[in-house]
Structures are given as C-alpha cells and as structure tokens.
Amino acid sequence: DAGVIQSPRHEVTEMGQEVTLRCKLISGHNSLFWYRQTMMRGLELLIYFNNNVPIDDSGMPEDRFSAKMPNASFSTLKIQPSEPRDSAVYFCASSFLLSGTPNTGELFFGEGSRLTVL
Amino acid sequence: KQEVTQIPAALSVPEGENLVLNCSFTDSAIYNLQWFRQDPGKGLTSLLLIQSSQREQTSGRLNASLDKSSGRSTLYIAASQPGDSATYLCAVPSGAGSYQLTFGKGTKLSVIP
Numbered sequence: 001d002a003g004v005i006q007s008p009r010h011e012v013t014e015m016g017q018e019v020t021l022r023c024k025l026i027s028g029h030n031s032l033f034w035y036r037q038t039m040m041r042g043l044e045l046l047i048y049f050n051n052n053v054p055i056d057d058s059g060m061p062e063d064r065f066s067a068k069m070p071n072a073s074f075s076t077l078k079i080q081p082s083e084p085r086d087s088a089v090y091f092c093a094s095s096f097l098l099s100g101t102p103n104t105g106e107l108f109f110g111e112g113s114r115l116t117v118l
Numbered sequence: 119k120q121e122v123t124q125i126p127a128a129l130s131v132p133e134g135e136n137l138v139l140n141c142s143f144t145d146s147a148i149y150n151l152q153w154f155r156q157d158p159g160k161g162l163t164s165l166l167l168i169q170s171s172q173r174e175q176t177s178g179r180l181n182a183s184l185d186k187s188s189g190r191s192t193l194y195i196a197a198s199q200p201g202d203s204a205t206y207l208c209a210v211p212s213g214a215g216s217y218q219l220t221f222g223k224g225t226k227l228s229v230i231p
Contacts, residue, residue: 004161031217043207043221056218091161097217107152107209107219109161 004110006092012116018080021113023092025073033107034067034077035091043091049075050097061086082117089114120145120212124222131198132230139193139225141208146186148214153182153193154207156224162207166193198229 005024013019025032034046047057052069060067064083069075079086089112095105121144131137141151150169154162166175166182168191174183181194191208205226209219 042223045218048217050217093162106164106167108164109154111161114159 004092004094004108006090006110006113008113009111010114010116012118013082014118015083016081017117018078019082019086019115019117021077021090021092021115023075023077023110025075025092025094026108027073029094029096029108030072031095031097031105032069032075033093033095034075035093035109037089037091037112046077046090079115082115084117087115087117120210120216120220122208122210122220122222124206124208124225126225127223128226128228130228130230133198133200135198135229136194136196137198137227139195139206139227141191141193141222143189143191143208143210143220145210145213146189148186148210150211151182151184151191152209152219153180153191154209156205156207158204165206195227198227200229200231203227203229 007022030051032049036044046059047067048055049069065079067077091109091112093107093109095107097105123142125140152167153165155165156162166177168175168182168184179196184191205224207221207224209221212218212220
C-alpha cells in the first residue's frame with residue numbers, strides 16, 4: 001500500500017491567494033483527519049471525517065478554512081483567502097474506525113504539505 | 119481535558135545505549151495509546167499501538183508499556199543506533215469515547231555515533 005498521499009509537498013503563495021491541499025487515504029480506511037503543526041502550538045486537529053461525513057470541525061480556525069471529502073478516498077483542505085499566520089505544515093491522517101466503537105484505531109500520517117504564505 | 123506530558127524534552131545518548139522515553143496522561147479513560155516517530159521535515163510514522171487491555175507491545179528493538187491506572191507509558195529502545203535519532207511523540211484519545219487524539223510535545227532523541 002502506498003500509504004497516505006498528500007500534495008503538494010511544498011506551497012509558497014502570497015497573502016490573499018487561495019490554497020488547496022489534497023489528501024488520498026489508505027485504501028479501506030474510513031476515517032480522515034486534517035492536522036496542522038507549528039513550532040508554537042504543536043499538532044492541532046482541524047477536522048475529522050468518518051465515512052465521508054464531517055464529524056468534528058471545531059478545530060477549523062475560521063471561515064477561511066474549509067474541507068471536503070467528495071468520495072471515500074480523497075479529501076481537500078482549502079484556505080481562502082490565505083494569511084501569513086496560516087504558514088504551517090498540514091498533515092492528513094487516516095485510520096479504520098470500527099463502527100459502534102470510539103476506538104480510534106492506528107493512525108497513519110501523510111508526509112505533510114508545508115505551506116508558506118508571504 | 120486530556121493533557122499529555124513527555125519527559126525529557128530532549129535526550130542525547132551514545133550509540134549502543136538502551137534508553138527509556140516517558141509519556142504521562144491525565145485522563146486514563148482511554149482505549150489505546152500510540153507512539154510515533156517524526157523525522158525532520160517528515161510526517162509522523164506509527165511505531166506502536168497499545169490497546170487499553172494490553173500492558174505492552176514490542177516491535178524489533180522497541181518495547182512500549184502502558185499503565186492506565188497511573189496514566190503512564192514508556193517507550194524502551196534497545197541498543198540505540200544513529201538512525202534512531204528523531205522526535206518521538208505519544209498520543210492518546212482526548213477523552214472517553216473521543217476520536218480526537220491529544221499529542222505530547224515529543225522527546226527529541228539524538229544518538230551519537
């Protein structure tokens with residue numbers, strides 16, 4: 001299995017531009033998590049999907065951030081308009097969550113998308 | 119609110135030494151605990167997942183233990199190698215029935231050849 005695949009690996013953009021980050025889950029996984037990592041705040045959960053449905057988006061910073069999961073294997077995280085404080089590494093992670101149990105299962109991360117907003 | 123603490127924050131050891139990394143958590147109502155490794159500029163790699171019913175898990179030179187009642191886990195690395203140099207993070211569910219993980223800030227390990 002190729003693991004969780006994220007693109008782009010690096011993105012440099014100017015303030016105000018739209019940024020779209022992409023993620024492909026591991027085949028057979030049904031849960032997807034978007035995290036953001038910075039030196040100051042460590043890893044922060046932005047949003048969690050289960051079976052393509054957003055379950056918890058309380059970590060999404062503000063309306064400039066949106067995430068979609070159009071099918072069982074693919075997700076996008078969009079920032080519009082981007083700001084310098086959005087600069088961070090954005091990780092996508094997937095797992096298989098057994099129905100009816102809160103057991104998170106083993107979490108597998110992608111390599112991350114390093115975003116720099118100038 | 120779940121809080122995860124990892125001690126020490128950084129550790130430097132000579133090659134060949136056995137070492138222990140510590141992780142403590144405040145809410146023991148967890149289903150599992152996971153240890154990750156992160157290399158600079160890379161994503162997190164899952165090392166070991168311990169279910170709450172287990173006391174330990176082993177993978178090669180790595181052994182992780184879990185003591186739910188005391189809110190502690192340790193990651194033991196035997197015969198350390200320079201390739202083990204990385205940041206090690208532990209993560210637990212944020213609360214009973216929570217899908218969200220709370221991560222520690224990690225222990226940065228340097229193994230000196």
